Amino acid sequence: MTARRGATVDVAYFLGGAGLLASSLLHWVGRGAGSALRGHALVDAVIALGRDVPGLSAARLTVCWYAVPAIGAVSWIALGLTGARSTSSRIVAGVAVVIAVAVVAAFTAVVGLDDLAAGPWLALAGALVLAGAAFAPRRLVADRSQ
Amino acid sequence: MNELERRLDLLARRGTPRGADAVLEAANSGSDGAATPGEIDDSVSDATPPDVIPFVTAEPARRRRRPFGSLIAAAGMAAVLVVGAVAVSGLLGSGGGSNSPEGAVRQLADAVSHEDPIAAADVLAPSEVGSLEATVSNAEHRAADLRLVDSASAPLRGVDLSVDGLQLSTEPLGPDVTKVTISSGTMSARTEHQLFSQLLQRAMHGAHDESSSVDLAHLADDQPTFLVAIKQDGKWYVSAAYTVLEYVREANRGPAPDFDVPPASALGADTPDAAVQDALRALSANDFNRLFSLVAPDQIPLYAYRSSLAQAIGDSRTDFTVTQLSTSSTTNGDTANVVLHASGSTSSGPWSWDGGCLHSRDPNVDTNGDTNASTSADYAYCVSGTPSVFGGLAFFVLPIGPGRGATSTTPAPIAVVRRDGRWFVNPVGTVLGLLDGSIGKVDQRTLYATLGLSQDLPADGALTLGRPVSLAGDDSPAPRVLALHGHAGERIVGAFDVPNLASGDDIESYDGGEATVYDSDGKRVSPGALFPGQVMTLPRDGDYKVVVQVYGFAPASGTFTVWHEADAPESALHPPGLGDQQCEITDDGGSMCSSSSAVSSPFDSSSATTATSTP
Numbered sequence A: 001m002t003a004r005r006g007a008t009v010d011v012a013y014f015l016g017g018a019g020l021l022a023s024s025l026l027h028w029v030g031r032g033a034g035s036a037l038r039g040h041a042l043v044d045a046v047i048a049l050g051r052d053v054p055g056l057s058a059a060r061l062t063v064c065w066y067a068v069p070a071i072g073a074v075s076w077i078a079l080g081l082t083g084a085r086s087t088s089s090r091i092v093a094g095v096a097v098v099i100a101v102a103v104v105a106a107f108t109a110v111v112g113l114d115d116l117a118a119g120p121w122l123a124l125a126g127a128l129v130l131a132g133a134a135f136a137p138r139r140l141v142a143d144r145s146q
Numbered sequence B: 001m002n003e004l005e006r007r008l009d010l011l012a013r014r015g016t017p018r019g020a021d022a023v024l025e026a027a028n029s030g031s032d033g034a035a036t037p038g039e040i041d042d043s044v045s046d047a048t049p050p051d052v053i054p055f056v057t058a059e060p061a062r063r064r065r066r067p068f069g070s071l072i073a074a075a076g077m078a079a080v081l082v083v084g085a086v087a088v089s090g091l092l093g094s095g096g097g098s099n100s101p102e103g104a105v106r107q108l109a110d111a112v113s114h115e116d117p118i119a120a121a122d123v124l125a126p127s128e129v130g131s132l133e134a135t136v137s138n139a140e141h142r143a144a145d146l147r148l149v150d151s152a153s154a155p156l157r158g159v160d161l162s163v164d165g166l167q168l169s170t171e172p173l174g175p176d177v178t179k180v181t182i183s184s185g186t187m188s189a190r191t192e193h194q195l196f197s198q199l200l201q202r203a204m205h206g207a208h209d210e211s212s213s214v215d216l217a218h219l220a221d222d223q224p225t226f227l228v229a230i231k232q233d234g235k236w237y238v239s240a241a242y243t244v245l246e247y248v249r250e251a252n253r254g255p256a257p258d259f260d261v262p263p264a265s266a267l268g269a270d271t272p273d274a275a276v277q278d279a280l281r282a283l284s285a286n287d288f289n290r291l292f293s294l295v296a297p298d299q300i301p302l303y304a305y306r307s308s309l310a311q312a313i314g315d316s317r318t319d320f321t322v323t324q325l326s327t328s329s330t331t332n333g334d335t336a337n338v339v340l341h342a343s344g345s346t347s348s349g350p351w352s353w354d355g356g357c358l359h360s361r362d363p364n365v366d367t368n369g370d371t372n373a374s375t376s377a378d379y380a381y382c383v384s385g386t387p388s389v390f391g392g393l394a395f396f397v398l399p400i401g402p403g404r405g406a407t408s409t410t411p412a413p414i415a416v417v418r419r420d421g422r423w424f425v426n427p428v429g430t431v432l433g434l435l436d437g438s439i440g441k442v443d444q445r446t447l448y449a450t451l452g453l454s455q456d457l458p459a460d461g462a463l464t465l466g467r468p469v470s471l472a473g474d475d476s477p478a479p480r481v482l483a484l485h486g487h488a489g490e491r492i493v494g495a496f497d498v499p500n501l502a503s504g505d506d507i508e509s510y511d512g513g514e515a516t517v518y519d520s521d522g523k524r525v526s527p528g529a530l531f532p533g534q535v536m537t538l539p540r541d542g543d544y545k546v547v548v549q550v551y552g553f554a555p556a557s558g559t560f561t562v563w564h565e566a567d568a569p570e571s572a573l574h575p576p577g578l579g580d581q582q583c584e585i586t587d588d589g590g591s592m593c594s595s596s597s598a599v600s601s602p603f604d605s606s607s608a609t610t611a612t613s614t615p
Helices: A002-025 A039-049 A058-082 A087-111 A118-134 B003-013 B020-029 B069-092 B101-113 B117-123 B132-145 B198-203 B240-251 B272-284 B288-293 B306-313 B427-441 B444-450
Strands: B159-174 B177-191 B211-215 B226-232 B235-239 B320-332 B335-346 B349-353 B357-362 B377-383 B397-400 B414-419 B422-425 B480-486 B491-497 B513-518 B534-537 B542-550 B559-564 B582-585 B591-594
Touching: A002 A039, A002 A058, A002 A087, A002 A118, A002 B069, A039 A058, A039 B069, A039 B117, A058 A087, A058 A118, A058 B069, A087 A118, B101 B117, B101 B159, B101 B177, B101 B226, B101 B235, B117 B132, B132 B427, B226 B240, B235 B240, B240 B306, B272 B288, B272 B320, B272 B335, B272 B414, B272 B422, B288 B306, B414 B427, B513 B559
Parallel strands: B534 B582
Antiparallel strands: B159 B177, B177 B211, B177 B226, B226 B235, B320 B335, B335 B349, B335 B414, B349 B357, B357 B377, B377 B397, B414 B422, B480 B542, B491 B534, B491 B559, B513 B542, B582 B591
């Protein structure tokens, strides 16, 4: 039972990181400017155009956005080396939540909540699953046979 | 009692109590004849303690094995490297474009379907779009500031475009230049008015949602639809310049373009000033090859298409000479701005350019259609001035009538760029610079006038019947809004009083402008306007707004006056040209004139009066 619960936590942590990575392949804007481009293609286009997205400079947008898949990749490293419930993994999970919330908030400020596509929501969900797995209460995963 | 407990009990009850020193001494002395570990002699249990005390050792803790842990960590490292590489390439690279000419056109079609200007700009030639994005951004921000759109990031909200069924074929035109012909496909457009901004909805009052579609393969009657894609830095982009020039070539059945263009170092001019001066001299001398060589080939390939352009120009010639020419320039790296001052003559008279306004003499055409030199007047056409409300092309070219003494207060610089050490005129940058200036000057008055909503503006002043309103000093093309308190059944007539443009010409009274009357609900009192000789009846007591639009070519001086019919002068009731007729504006915007005079009235009842609102 203990091994199974531990594996479940690890799988959840892995899926959370996968969600953060996969969000970079999806559309982040559902309508209007930026809606035809997926993830990094949108950010790259904004950089190439040197254009100020209303309310957010291109530089800040790029730093925030690339941090989303980057933290997803780092979470896999932490999972593989130390496990989902290690201190390192918990720190990574916390940072992922902060980044995902910040980026989603930035895009919401730019395009509005109604025009967000699947990308930001998947990023947010991935970060929350990551945090849930890393900070799951011990009683859910402790060995009760002793 | 288990074995361990039994042995401990024996130990506790053996011997007599003695001190620690005695115990240690006995232990040391007994070490010579140490018993064999593991053996127990119960017969001497009281004196001989057991030598072996069994220990229970715990099993070493084993870490739970994570299957695939190393694999996951390795995958994470690989993902970090990929993200980093993509981020660096995005930050350093030009981005955008497509891997094929067809792909570039499809990407553009996808951008249109998503109403996405970013995606569209991403697939347009970087050399052409570089300065365009700044202008587009300025326009979007200004539109949002003026509430023409609800959000600058969604300027096309309410318009739904769709490109479907696209089938393409390609034809190479030259190295890195390919024509992509649209074999089939449709573009549909649908408007959803409720998604427009409140301002646009008011401007479109009563209009219904509309939809339409067009066959993309046959936009022109006589030739198929195509776009030209060019390859830059390994990626294909759609080029507007190449596309336009190729259409010109096809329309004129011109020769194939010559892409074997000399390098930029062999074209252009030595300095920014020389580029502009040489271009003006070449234009004056009709030396179009030289003129085309002064435009950066990577921006607009005029030089490559010079043969077909010459064929299109045909026998047309410019008709001006240059007698004086001076320039001043400011350079910033590989770009420069040049302000030009020049003068010369044309067949009609002298001309001059003062850096922002072109002054020339335009002969009036009298009522017989003949040019009458005695009625010629000097006009000025100014760029980067106050934006005009008279249509797109006039957005930044404002015709200024005689008497206004227009001079450019803001010079209109000509943009110049350097390529391979040579300087070239940048026509796109020049036009966009002027457009940027005009966009920045669009204010609420101008916007409302363009949308026909001037009546929603606060009044600039009060209109008193019989008292002239001065038009002097108002160089803004936006109309004036005057407040009028009227009464039901009141009959009024209005007229402009401007200096004669041509003595004896009977239409100059109407050339001053036009005035339309709106009630307190913002509705026009009648489709007609307040023209001299046309009496308007006010429907009810209350406040009205009179929107006075001065035509751009009207002089700065002059007045506009509204009278009660009973108090109006003869010239307002019976202006020249109407004879003894008197007309009244009808409900449908026409005018009903009654008279026995043989002189034809410009407001004949058989034709509706031009009841135009502000354009």
